[in-house]
Amino acid sequence: MNDTPPPPAGEDLPPPLPPPRPGVGLAQRLLARLITGFARLLTGARSLWRGCLPEAKQRIYFANHSSHADFVLLWSSLPPALRARTRPVAGADYWQRDGLRRFLIQRVFRGVLVDRERQSAERNPLQPMLDALHAGDSLILFPEGTRNLVEGGLLPFKSGLYRLARACPQVELVPVWIANLNRVMPKGRVLPLPLLCTVSFGAPLTLDAGESKDAFLARARDALLNLAAEAD
Amino acid sequence: MDRDTLSLFAGIGALLALASLIGCVLKWRCRGADSPVIDNLNARINAWWVMVAVLGGAFWLGHGAVILLFAAISFFALREFITLAPTRGGDYPALVAAFYLVLPVQYLLIADDWYGLFSIFIPVYVFLLLPILASLGGDTTGFLERAAKVQWGMMIAVFCISHVPALLTLDIPGFEGRNLLLIAWLVLVVQISDVLQYVCGKLLGRRKIAPRLSPSKTVEGFAGGISLATLIGAGLFWITPFSFWQALAVALVVTLLGFFGGLVMSAIKRDRGVKDWGHMIEGHGGMLDRLDSVCFAAPIFFHLLRYGWT
Numbered sequence: 242m243n244d245t246p247p248p249p250a251g252e253d254l255p256p257p258l259p260p261p262r263p264g265v266g267l268a269q270r271l272l273a274r275l276i277t278g279f280a281r282l283l284t285g286a287r288s289l290w291r292g293c294l295p296e297a298k299q300r301i302y303f304a305n306h307s308s309h310a311d312f313v314l315l316w317s318s319l320p321p322a323l324r325a326r327t328r329p330v331a332g333a334d335y336w337q338r339d340g341l342r343r344f345l346i347q348r349v350f351r352g353v354l355v356d357r358e359r360q361s362a363e364r365n366p367l368q369p370m371l372d373a374l375h376a377g378d379s380l381i382l383f384p385e386g387t388r389n390l391v392e393g394g395l396l397p398f399k400s401g402l403y404r405l406a407r408a409c410p411q412v413e414l415v416p417v418w419i420a421n422l423n424r425v426m427p428k429g430r431v432l433p434l435p436l437l438c439t440v441s442f443g444a445p446l447t448l449d450a451g452e453s454k455d456a457f458l459a460r461a462r463d464a465l466l467n468l469a470a471e472a473d
Numbered sequence: 474m475d476r477d478t479l480s481l482f483a484g485i486g487a488l489l490a491l492a493s494l495i496g497c498v499l500k501w502r503c504r505g506a507d508s509p510v511i512d513n514l515n516a517r518i519n520a521w522w523v524m525v526a527v528l529g530g531a532f533w534l535g536h537g538a539v540i541l542l543f544a545a546i547s548f549f550a551l552r553e554f555i556t557l558a559p560t561r562g563g564d565y566p567a568l569v570a571a572f573y574l575v576l577p578v579q580y581l582l583i584a585d586d587w588y589g590l591f592s593i594f595i596p597v598y599v600f601l602l603l604p605i606l607a608s609l610g611g612d613t614t615g616f617l618e619r620a621a622k623v624q625w626g627m628m629i630a631v632f633c634i635s636h637v638p639a640l641l642t643l644d645i646p647g648f649e650g651r652n653l654l655l656i657a658w659l660v661l662v663v664q665i666s667d668v669l670q671y672v673c674g675k676l677l678g679r680r681k682i683a684p685r686l687s688p689s690k691t692v693e694g695f696a697g698g699i700s701l702a703t704l705i706g707a708g709l710f711w712i713t714p715f716s717f718w719q720a721l722a723v724a725l726v727v728t729l730l731g732f733f734g735g736l737v738m739s740a741i742k743r744d745r746g747v748k749d750w751g752h753m754i755e756g757h758g759g760m761l762d763r764l765d766s767v768c769f770a771a772p773i774f775f776h777l778l779r780y781g782w783t
Contacts, residue, residue, distance in 0.1 A: 285752075285753065427562045427565055434555075434565070434569065435572055436552060436556045437552060
């Protein structure tokens with residue numbers, strides 16, 4: 242796997258299933274604008290590009306996860322051109338629970354839904370993400386896998402980030418620390434509070450040759466924690 | 474807008490034009506060398522143009538627009554304050570009430586000219602309501618501190634700031650229809666005092682006046698800024714209901730309050746380990762960094778006027 246050359250976007254490699262790219266109509270685009278505009282207005286959404294610039298490179302933005310609104314804020318913090326090519330990875334179990342959520346995640350946010358409960362054993366749960374990457378899109382990923390409801394710190398990372406890094410070595414892995422959003426929308430609350438949030442983008446990581454899974458995940462986690470310490 | 478307001482804004486425009494010119498000359502004299510102080514000065518001057526334009530636009534639109542503008546300012550200030558004041562999950566109902574109920578109601582009461590209620594709504598009713606809401610959360614950790622922080626935020630960011638548009642509700646005999654000028658005079662005197670303290674401090678500052686609270690404030694800046702701003706306030710007595718000497722005394726009171734307001738708000742920032750409340754005004758910091766002095770001056774100015782001139 243390691244010696245496969247980086248695939249030019251969209252070609253080559255195990256014949257990917259046609260990635261799910263529902264048509265994004267005008268109404269959906271307007272709704273997306275409305276939601277990101279609201280998120281920015283409410284939180285002041287300050288983006289700090291500390292370790293990289295908002296460039297049109299293929300990336301996996303990996304961030305801390307404390308609120309369902311995390312990806313909305315991260316997504317809103319990207320310039321519109323990047324936002325159009327960046328898709329949030331979200332848990333299918335949560336987002337397919339009702340029609341509204343399904344509409345939002347598929348049509349408005351163009352989310353990549355993953356099966357966190359691994360209902361079908363034969364299908365690789367990472368496949369939807371690989372498909373999106375092969376189609377040239379960037380991803381927003383929460384490697385903790387679930388919301389961390391404890392103040393500060395990070396849960397252990399799931400292995401998905403490592404496996405994506407191995408499969409797609411040309412993709413930059415950018416740590417992103419989202420500060421304060423857990424206070425905006427505490428668990429179980431619907432009405433968001435207007436509090437200032439910052440989204441800090443760190444220096445991109447790449448998988449070193451021969452780096453083990455545990456070493457890489459620890460390094461990625463440290464990179465995110467360092468970013469958090471800087472942001473404070 | 475009447476002639477006095479127009480000539481006042483024309484004067485402020487001329488002053489800003491002069492400031493921009495000085496900023497350009499200073500920048501040119503650096504000849505490309507980096508000077509953070511001069512860059513910050515120019516950012517501050519540019520932000521002043523925007524702030525004066527926004528206030529001028531609201532004046533032009535009328536009383537409703539001015540009340541709405543200060544409601545928005547309160548919202549931004551409260552957001553900065555609560556962001557820096559650590560609260561816990563159990564404060565959520567109190568914070569929802571603070572942002573979505575108390576803030577709009579306070580400004581509606583002012584728009585409704587209901588002095589009897591807007592003057593005690595936050596200090597009495599909200600003071601009792603918010604801790605009741607917080608207690609329903611059942612979380613006792615740091616309860617008194619949390620309740621105090623939310624109440625303090627309400628007082629500073631909503632109650633105190635709302636006393637600027639509350640000036641529109643005063644009925645001063647012989648001054649009918651000119652109340653916007655009270656806002657213009659107060660904001661101008663307090664802000665020019667801040668500017669002159671900054672300028673005098675940068676040019677002549679030697680001895681720090683409160684090194685532990687605010688390392689940039691100096692005795693020279695304090696004395697120069699307060700005295701010059703007081704003189705400017707007195708010189709503008711013709712747009713107020715005051716005589717020259719009354720204007721001088723009131724200007725001294727509001728500039729002193731403004732200075733101490735800046736000191737108190739600095740103490741809070743120091744304690745929280747930050748330099749600025751926020752980042753929304755380029756070169757100045759946050760909304761509260763620009764308005765800390767007005768927060769302290771406005772309610773006293775309001776009540777002095779109400780007691781002595783209505």
